[in-house]
Amino acid sequence: MSDIKVAVLGAAGRMGTQACAAVEAADGLELVASLDNGDTISSETLAGADVAVDFTVPAVTEANVHAVLDAGVHAVVGTTGWDDDSRARVAAHLAELSPRGTGGTGSLGVLIAPNFGLSAVLAMTFAAKAARYFESAEVIELHHPNKVDAPSGTARHTAAAIAVARAEAGLGPSPDATETGWEARGADVDGVRVHAVRLRGLVAHEEILFGNEGEQLIIRQDSFDRSSFMPGVLLAIRSVVSRPGLTVGLEHVLDLS
Amino acid sequence: MSDIKVAVLGAAGRMGTQACAAVEAADGLELVASLDNGDTISSETLAGADVAVDFTVPAVTEANVHAVLDAGVHAVVGTTGWDDDSRARVAAHLAELSPRGTGGTGSLGVLIAPNFGLSAVLAMTFAAKAARYFESAEVIELHHPNKVDAPSGTARHTAAAIAVARAEAGLGPSPDATETGWEARGADVDGVRVHAVRLRGLVAHEEILFGNEGEQLIIRQDSFDRSSFMPGVLLAIRSVVSRPGLTVGLEHVLDLS
Amino acid sequence: MSDIKVAVLGAAGRMGTQACAAVEAADGLELVASLDNGDTISSETLAGADVAVDFTVPAVTEANVHAVLDAGVHAVVGTTGWDDDSRARVAAHLAELSPRGTGGTGSLGVLIAPNFGLSAVLAMTFAAKAARYFESAEVIELHHPNKVDAPSGTARHTAAAIAVARAEAGLGPSPDATETGWEARGADVDGVRVHAVRLRGLVAHEEILFGNEGEQLIIRQDSFDRSSFMPGVLLAIRSVVSRPGLTVGLEHVLDLS
Amino acid sequence: MSDIKVAVLGAAGRMGTQACAAVEAADGLELVASLDNGDTISSETLAGADVAVDFTVPAVTEANVHAVLDAGVHAVVGTTGWDDDSRARVAAHLAELSPRGTGGTGSLGVLIAPNFGLSAVLAMTFAAKAARYFESAEVIELHHPNKVDAPSGTARHTAAAIAVARAEAGLGPSPDATETGWEARGADVDGVRVHAVRLRGLVAHEEILFGNEGEQLIIRQDSFDRSSFMPGVLLAIRSVVSRPGLTVGLEHVLDLS
Known part of the structure; x- marks a missing residue:
């Protein structure tokens, strides 16, 4: 060839x-x-x-x-x-x-x-596939502190894909008994909570957490460099x-x- | 129905x-x-x-x-x-x-x-799919200290599936310049390094790490309870x-x- | 004795x-x-x-x-x-x-x-000691979804202690260029951002992140059981x-x- | 001045x-x-x-x-x-x-x-202080794959300090029922198990895990850059x-x- x-x-x-x-x-x-x-x-x-x-x-x-x-x-x-x-x-x-x-x-x-980013694309893809199998799902994205928007586009995209998969599987919203302190519970992207961390030393990172009774699945990706x-x-x-x-x-x- | x-x-x-x-x-x-x-x-x-x-x-x-x-x-x-x-x-x-x-x-x-365990099965499945896209791959399993065998069957199975996927994609072994201290580098399962941690308080957990230049993908699963x-x-x-x-x-x- | x-x-x-x-x-x-x-x-x-x-x-x-x-x-x-x-x-x-x-x-x-909880008390104590040496600090607490208040008392206490240590060391607020999407940036506890995750399968967990140019320190504690x-x-x-x-x-x- | x-x-x-x-x-x-x-x-x-x-x-x-x-x-x-x-x-x-x-x-x-590295020095120092309060302790260090020695000097130093603290507190060895597969259990540094991961994309990282019945404390440090x-x-x-x-x-x- x-x-x-x-x-x-x-x-x-x-x-x-x-x-x-x-x-x-x-x-x-x-x-x-x-x-x-x-x-x-x-x-x-x-x-x-x-x-x-x-x-x-x-x-x-x-x-x-x-x-x-x-x-x-x-x-x-x-x-x-x-x-x-x-x-x-x-x-x-x-x-x-x-x-x-x-x-x-x-x-x-x-x-x-x-x-x-292969790790970012794979993380999003796997998250969408896993979403239908878990009662709870949340997204944490972590970036350098010079970033002006929150949450990141990748995190929004991931949360939206999780929301679609949950809806298709007939899952309702993730359980959440919060009564006070909603400002600590992150942004609501299509019903999925997304948290944005800004920390000197970081570049671009995303962690997607899924939970069922007695178990947790975490998909994390780190982009250290262009x-x-x-x-x-x-x-x-x-x-x-x-x-x-x-x-x-x-x-x-x-x-x- | x-x-x-x-x-x-x-x-x-x-x-x-x-x-x-x-x-x-x-x-x-x-x-x-x-x-x-x-x-x-x-x-x-x-x-x-x-x-x-x-x-x-x-x-x-x-x-x-x-x-x-x-x-x-x-x-x-x-x-x-x-x-x-x-x-x-x-x-x-x-x-x-x-x-x-x-x-x-x-x-x-x-x-x-x-x-x-859905999280365990999904972690293994995603690891096998991701494996072909990364230069490096290692597995860490973490269990309660009463476990008599190491590494866990799940970790062996995961490493073997990673090895198959790497071979199919034409990838050689993960890069490793280690000259001294091989005993710290874990077990070799079909060419993939597998580490076993034993810690009071844990139940059954697995973390699969993939790395390319400038990026990392981690798939982790925790089984807290039967x-x-x-x-x-x-x-x-x-x-x-x-x-x-x-x-x-x-x-x-x-x-x- | x-x-x-x-x-x-x-x-x-x-x-x-x-x-x-x-x-x-x-x-x-x-x-x-x-x-x-x-x-x-x-x-x-x-x-x-x-x-x-x-x-x-x-x-x-x-x-x-x-x-x-x-x-x-x-x-x-x-x-x-x-x-x-x-x-x-x-x-x-x-x-x-x-x-x-x-x-x-x-x-x-x-x-x-x-x-x-020894791990919780040690995490808080170490976080307070480390705080003066890092430009950025944030707290993530993760709990079961039946918890009604956010963020957790432990996370508030930790953030407050970090804030005191930063003030004593003459550090200003953690750098943060966020312009849009503040709702993803968590609660403000004495100037320290605190995020609350609620996930089925979890019990009580806290992760404290510190960052400087080129480095990160994470102190995490997990309480799985009373x-x-x-x-x-x-x-x-x-x-x-x-x-x-x-x-x-x-x-x-x-x-x- | x-x-x-x-x-x-x-x-x-x-x-x-x-x-x-x-x-x-x-x-x-x-x-x-x-x-x-x-x-x-x-x-x-x-x-x-x-x-x-x-x-x-x-x-x-x-x-x-x-x-x-x-x-x-x-x-x-x-x-x-x-x-x-x-x-x-x-x-x-x-x-x-x-x-x-x-x-x-x-x-x-x-x-x-x-x-x-402040994060590395603090991680070692906190680990030595925490060691006396936990039944189990292990160290995982993670580095780029060009490193020739394992485990890292920092990890050896950390494990040795943990061993000293455990001895002073009258703790015996961490519990470990392993019968088969010792090669997955890492290097023995003064009785503390140390695991070395080598992954493309990483620089220098250390994770110290402590466990008691029902709880875990993790101290992690990442050095991304000189x-x-x-x-x-x-x-x-x-x-x-x-x-x-x-x-x-x-x-x-x-x-x-």
Whole structure:
């Protein structure tokens, strides 16, 4: 199998720099283009890439993806700022490129991943699967004290997925006899309590607790460093070439069967 | 749907007593027979049961299952002491009862579960799924100090499943530069290091650690009390009636898709 | 050294029953009286006890202690419901019994312990000592879901002690850039964030987190069972006989030098 | 109070570089000299320093300290490789400089710290204090997989201190019924079991577990980054000027009363 040729957009940024290095060090991948601010995205500048990885900024990421698709190149997107509308426009663009019935591995794919951390994605995925089997569930996220929002997007996402799984399994709310002191009981995300800890020395961590009579299950993930996202980026690059259409979330390319 | 009628074998033992109480308290289940030491197992004594739950002793559990099958009753088995040979004999017995082509929900099922703890079974299952995505993996099990064997069967089983998943994913051994002090590095189970802690106050706990550059995933489960096994027993009873043939392991009746 | 003779008040209650059993099983202690509801407290009924242990109810505990002192017996108190006034009356009673200058091991002692759990008392004590050395500090308490108040008294007490230590060391508030989502940031106890988790299967647990740039210290304690209070009760009994006057808090009889 | 003037020896090394930066950024400290390989240590090159901080190499650290003392300067030592003999020679040197009866804050001090991590030092100190109150104690250390020795020096030191405290309190060995599988039970350090985990993504971590019937106390420390040592280095510099004689261990300058 020949190498997958990769272009990195936003190659001079923090994530882009690491992505370039990770692609260069990876078996079976070849870095063929590093674009940044001001560079045009076209067949020429993408230099024969099979996949373009976008680590730019919210203001330009959607336009980049459309340009990448016009150049006949798959896209992996790590930039934030996507919403239902922008995702729908990409899905429509992909549909034009892949007429009904002609799909297959030859068609283009776009993978938008809000989180490339394997431990974070696995923690969320396992939490959603476990949720239906426990009477109680709560989420604690822990971050550095410079974070301005609480709870974290990952924790909200996790709690929402737990809530869906509980509802599907016919579980009511987690038992809670609290009468006084609700301010200590965290935020309510779809009925699941989420606590945010801010501590100097930490980076990004999440702990999901499940309880039944006499037992507890804890799923915890720690992101100590941005380098931890690179295995997920490489996995996304390798997966998108055989995954036509729009995929949102790295969990869909993990083999969890 | 009418209630599932349940017989408990070993009803006077520690697990049997709890199982009787759990069945009586459960929606959709009815306890119709409680047998113990000296009671014959037959259509009469099983009293119309759909499922018989065996919490007896290794010396009699296999004979019990064959007798239960001869009475046309499904079996859930929580007794230890099964090996490949005894499982094969039960599978053969089931095959006689369900001729090729006649299977279906009408056929009898046997579910042998080495562990009914949902948190323990989920921890093992998730660990096996996560294993292929991490460079390093180790297992720590923690138990009360009266336990005579180390590491625990659950920890061995977990480590073995991690080893299989790593091999399938083409991962070599976890990195380890240790030159001196190997006695601190735990037992080697199929290439995965397993550590056993013995501490007064604990019951049965397992922690599985996965690491990549810059990130960590921890799956931990705590069994504080034997009562924690009952949700798994009830799930097994409800599942076995529509699961013909031999099933080994509660994980196969969990919905983890 | 002769045995310490012990009377238990509230001997039929949950804690009293365990205290009686623990005293009977302990080296160097002898159970000489078990009183409960309706029994008079006097030299006769205390039957030569050196120490009376009170596990009754808030409504009678103070009167019990005065009666115990009038009988010339030391007291260990595990009943809740004490406030500054009731403690002051006991201190005054003790002062009458121990005229200035005549103190010593012959004088009577009273030890009121809000918490007999060694792990809980040590966790609080260590947290107070560590607090001055860290930029960030937060407290997470985890309890069974039937608890009606949040955060727990132990967590409040811990946070308050951390706040005092930080103030003494000239530390300002823990860094926190939170702009949105304060409801996830827990209760504010004297400037220290306290989070309360409620989970089926848990009993009473506390985790205190300290952070500096590049490092974290976690002190965690788990109370799985009421039996865990008995080592603290025995320590209190053995200590109070040589500790004249009023002592509030088991930490004062621990040797932490 | 005037600033404390500081010289750093080994200023070009990893720790020395950070120490120079930390001193320059600290209130009340002034960096007056940065010496490295090949620089002579004398009154002239120390340039009026009150304290010299040695982060050199085992081969030269003792000679450096004697030269620093000859120049009339206090010393803080973070270099490894000290043993009883080298420490005794420094103590003797200090004694010559501080004739009996003339001690006081005017005398020179040397502080040798095997570990400047506040969380690590506090964890060890608290563990030693807690040890006498628990029936069971074990140590787990977790490090990056490039570490060649196991268990870590910190874990050995912690276990040894626990063993001393247990012996002083008259405690026998932790209960342990293990009959088979001793290789999973970790290294035996003075009768205390120590487990070493090696995991990609980790740096240096220690967890000390104590158990009694029904309760557990866990003291955990995480060193994520070498930057975590700087608060301890600054504390050592500020303390050594008023601490004549030889001090071994940062714990002696912590205020833990």
